[in-house]
Amino acid sequence: MPERSPDPWRVLWQAATGDGALVILLLVTAAFLVLSAWIPQQPASDADYARWLSEAQLRFGSITPALRSLGVFHITRSAALRVLLSLIAGCLSLRLVENVELLLRGRQVTEPSHDWTEYSGQQLRQLLDRIRLRRYRVLRRSSLFQIDRWPLADLLPLMAHLGGILLLAGLLITRLLGWQVQGQVLQVGQRVSLPGVANWVELTEDGSGIVQSAGVVGFPEGEGPGVMVRAQDDRGRPLQVQLTAGRASSAAEPGSEVMIALTEDRYFALPEVNLVARLTPRSAEADSVVDVQVYRSPPGEIITQTASERGGAVSLTLEGVIIELSPAPYMVVTAAHNPGRVASGAGLLLLMVGAVGSAVWPARTFWLREQDTSIAVAGPVPSWLRGESA
Amino acid sequence: MPSPVPYHRGFGGRVPDVLPAAIVVVVAGGMLLAAMGVHLLNGLWERPDLSPLASIAGWAAASVLLIGALLVWGGTLPVLESFVPSFDLSAWHGPVLPTVLMAALAIPVGGENDTRGDGRGVVSWTRALHYLPAFALTLALLLQVSSSSASAHDAEWVTPLRFALAVCAGLGARGLGQALQVLAGGGSSSQWPGTLTYSLLTLVSGSAMVVNLWQQGTVWGRAGPEIQGGLAGAWLVWSASGLAPGRQPQLRAVLTAVAALLLMAVAIGGA
Numbered sequence: 320m321p322e323r324s325p326d327p328w329r330v331l332w333q334a335a336t337g338d339g340a341l342v343i344l345l346l347v348t349a350a351f352l353v354l355s356a357w358i359p360q361q362p363a364s365d366a367d368y369a370r371w372l373s374e375a376q377l378r379f380g381s382i383t384p385a386l387r388s389l390g391v392f393h394i395t396r397s398a399a400l401r402v403l404l405s406l407i408a409g410c411l412s413l414r415l416v417e418n419v420e421l422l423l424r425g426r427q428v429t430e431p432s433h434d435w436t437e438y439s440g441q442q443l444r445q446l447l448d449r450i451r452l453r454r455y456r457v458l459r460r461s462s463l464f465q466i467d468r469w470p471l472a473d474l475l476p477l478m479a480h481l482g483g484i485l486l487l488a489g490l491l492i493t494r495l496l497g498w499q500v501q502g503q504v505l506q507v508g509q510r511v512s513l514p515g516v517a518n519w520v521e522l523t524e525d526g527s528g529i530v531q532s533a534g535v536v537g538f539p540e541g542e543g544p545g546v547m548v549r550a551q552d553d554r555g556r557p558l559q560v561q562l563t564a565g566r567a568s569s570a571a572e573p574g575s576e577v578m579i580a581l582t583e584d585r586y587f588a589l590p591e592v593n594l595v596a597r598l599t600p601r602s603a604e605a606d607s608v609v610d611v612q613v614y615r616s617p618p619g620e621i622i623t624q625t626a627s628e629r630g631g632a633v634s635l636t637l638e639g640v641i642i643e644l645s646p647a648p649y650m651v652v653t654a655a656h657n658p659g660r661v662a663s664g665a666g667l668l669l670l671m672v673g674a675v676g677s678a679v680w681p682a683r684t685f686w687l688r689e690q691d692t693s694i695a696v697a698g699p700v701p702s703w704l705r706g707e708s709a
Numbered sequence: 710m711p712s713p714v715p716y717h718r719g720f721g722g723r724v725p726d727v728l729p730a731a732i733v734v735v736v737a738g739g740m741l742l743a744a745m746g747v748h749l750l751n752g753l754w755e756r757p758d759l760s761p762l763a764s765i766a767g768w769a770a771a772s773v774l775l776i777g778a779l780l781v782w783g784g785t786l787p788v789l790e791s792f793v794p795s796f797d798l799s800a801w802h803g804p805v806l807p808t809v810l811m812a813a814l815a816i817p818v819g820g821e822n823d824t825r826g827d828g829r830g831v832v833s834w835t836r837a838l839h840y841l842p843a844f845a846l847t848l849a850l851l852l853q854v855s856s857s858s859a860s861a862h863d864a865e866w867v868t869p870l871r872f873a874l875a876v877c878a879g880l881g882a883r884g885l886g887q888a889l890q891v892l893a894g895g896g897s898s899s900q901w902p903g904t905l906t907y908s909l910l911t912l913v914s915g916s917a918m919v920v921n922l923w924q925q926g927t928v929w930g931r932a933g934p935e936i937q938g939g940l941a942g943a944w945l946v947w948s949a950s951g952l953a954p955g956r957q958p959q960l961r962a963v964l965t966a967v968a969a970l971l972l973m974a975v976a977i978g979g980a
Contacts, residue, residue, distance in 0.1 A: 341949075348945055349941070349943075352942040353938055353942035355938045356937065357935075357938070359934070493927075499926070536924070540931070653925070654926075655927055657926045660922050667915050667918050667919050668915075670915065671911055671916070675911050678907050678911075679904065679908060
C-alpha cells in the first residue's frame with residue numbers, strides 16, 4: 320500500500336505556527352533594528368540632513384556612497400522592515416488561533432508523545448498531593464494522569480500573541496494616520512494651529528502647562544528666555560511695537576504689546592518714534608539676563624544699551640519714550656496625534672503580562688502512569704521531580 | 710575652560726583623581742580573578758574542594774562593587790546626601806555609573822552554582838565562566854575610570870531608565886555567564902538569571918513605552934536611536950531564545966549570549 324503524502328496545508332500550517340518561523344522572524348527583525356541603532360539613519364526633515372550627512376561621512380568615509388546605495392541609512396523606513404513586521408503579525412495571528420484551540424481543548428487528556436521512564440521515590444497519592452500543592456492541574460483517564468497548568472499556561476501565550484498583534488496594529492494606524500510636529504515655540508497664552516481640522520496646542524496663561532485639542536498630545540521639549548514688550552510716549556499713549564524679521568521668523572503685525580521668544584538675537588521697532596531695539600539673551604536659560612541696545616533709525620546710532628534683570632525685566636526711558644520689558648519665557652513644544660495609541664497601549668500591557676507570565680510559568684505538560692508496582696513519567700518533568708526519577 | 714575632572718594637588722604634579730576608584734575596581738577584579746582561578750584549579754584537582762573560597766571571593770567582590778554602585782547612584786538621594794560628599798567620587802562619572810552597577814550584579818552570588826554535569830571536573834572548570842562577564846565588566850570599568858571625557862559629564866546618565874537598564878544588563882551578564890557554561894561544557898544550569906532578566910527587561914521597556922505613549926504620544930518618546938534599536942533588538946533576541954527548542958540548549962545559549970551582550974552595549978552606550 321503506497322504511503323500517503325502529508326496534507327500540504329497541514330504542513331504549511333505547522334510551519335507557520337511553529338516556533339522556528341517566529342524565531343527566525345524575530346532574529347532578522349532584531350538584526351535590522353540593531354543595525355538601525357548602529358548606523359545613523361537619514362532624518363526625515365531637511366533641517367537635520369546636513370548634520371546627518373557630515374556625521375555619516377565622518378564615520379564611514381569613502382564607503383558612505385556604497386552604504387547609501389545598499390539602503391542601510393533607511394532601514395527604519397525600508398520596505399523590508401515593513402514586510403518583516405507584517406510577517407510577524409501574520410505569524411502571531413495564526414499562533415493566536417492555535418492558542419485559542421489549545422485553550423479550548425485543554426479539558427481533554429491527551430496521550431504523551433514522549434518516552435516513559437520509571438519514577439522512584441513516593442507513592443502516587445503523595446506525589447499527586449505534592450503536584451497539586453504547586454498549583455498544577457491533574458486530569459485522570461484510567462491509570463493515566465495528565466499534569467499541566469491549564470488554563471493559565473495556555474492563556475498567557477495567548478495574551479502575549481494578542482498583545483503583539485495589537486501593538487503592531489497600533490503602530491500601523493499611527494504610521495498611516497498619525498503625525499508629529501516638533502519644535503513649536505510657544506509663549507504664555509499663545510496657541511498654534513496643527514495639521515488636521517481644529518487641532519491646536521496652547522501654553523497656559525501662567526506658562527506652567529500645555530493644553531491641547533482632543534486627540535493631540537503636547538509635551539515640552541525645552542524652554543528659553545522671552546520678553547513681553549510695551550512702550551508708551553510721554554503722554555502715556557501706547558506706542559505700536561513691531562517685531563522685525565529674524566532668521567527664524569517673519570515680521571509680525573504691530574501691536575501695543577508684543578511677545579518675543581529669544582531663540583536668537585531679536586529686533587523690534589517703534590515706528591512712531593523711529594527707534595529700533597536689539598535683544599540678545601546671554602544664555603538659553605528661561606531666566607537669562609538679556610542685553611538691550613536701542614538705536615535711532617535712521618541713522619542707526621546707538622542711543623543706549625543696558626542689561627535686564629534675570630528673566631528679562633527692564634524699563635528704559637529715552638527722550639520721553641518708556642520701553643518696558645517683562646519676562647515671558649518660551650517653551651518648545653512637540654505635538655503628536657496618535658490614533659493608534661489605545662491599541663498600542665493595550666497591546667503593550669497584554670504583551671508584558673503574557674511574556675512575563677509565560678517566562679515565569681512556562682506551559683509544561685507531563686504525564687504519570689500508574690503501573691503494577693511503580694510509577695512511570697513522560698514529558699518535560701519539572702526539576703523538583705526530576706531529581707527523583709530513575 | 711577648566712577640565713571637569715578634579716585633580717590632586719601636591720605630589721609635584723597634576724595627577725587625575727582616579728586612585729580611590731581604581732583601587733576599588735582593582736580589588737574587585739582581583740577577587741574575581743581569584744574566584745575563577747579557584748574553579749579552574751578545582752577542575753584539575755578534585756580534592757580538596759576549594760569552591761567555598763571562590764564563593765567568598767565572589768561575595769567580597771560583589772560587596773565592594775555594590776557599595777561603589779550605591780554611593781555613585783544614590784548620591785542624589787536625600788538619605789545619602791549627607792553621607793556621600795565625604796567620599797571623592799569624581800572619577801565615577803558617565804558610563805562608569807552603569808558599568809559599576811552591572812559589574813556588581815553580574816557576579817554569580819546567590820545560587821547559580823548548583824550545576825549538574827556529567828563529570829565533576831567538567832562542571833568545576835566551567836563554573837569559572839560564570840565569573841567571566843563580571844570580570845570583563847570590571848576591566849571595562851578600570852578603563853573607564855582611568856579615562857575621562859567631558860561628554861561623559863554632560864550626558865544624562867542618572868535617569869530611571871538608565872538605572873533600570875543597568876540592572877537588567879547586570880542580571881543579563883549573569884545569564885551570559887550561564888550561557889558560556891552551557892556552550893563550554895554542555896551542563897544544564899539554573900534558569901533564573903535569564904528568566905529574571907527577560908521579565909525585568911520586558912517590564913522596564915514595556916512600562917517606559919506605555920508611559921511615553923500617554924505622556925508624549927509616541928512609543929519611544931525622546932529615547933535616542935541607540936536605545937530604541939538596541940533595546941528592541943535585545944528583547945527580540947531574548948524572546949527568540951525563549952522560543953528556541955529546549956532540546957537545543959546550545960542554540961538557546963548562543964541567543965541568550967547575544968541578547969545579553971546587546972543589552973550590556975545599550976546600557977553602557979552613549980546617552
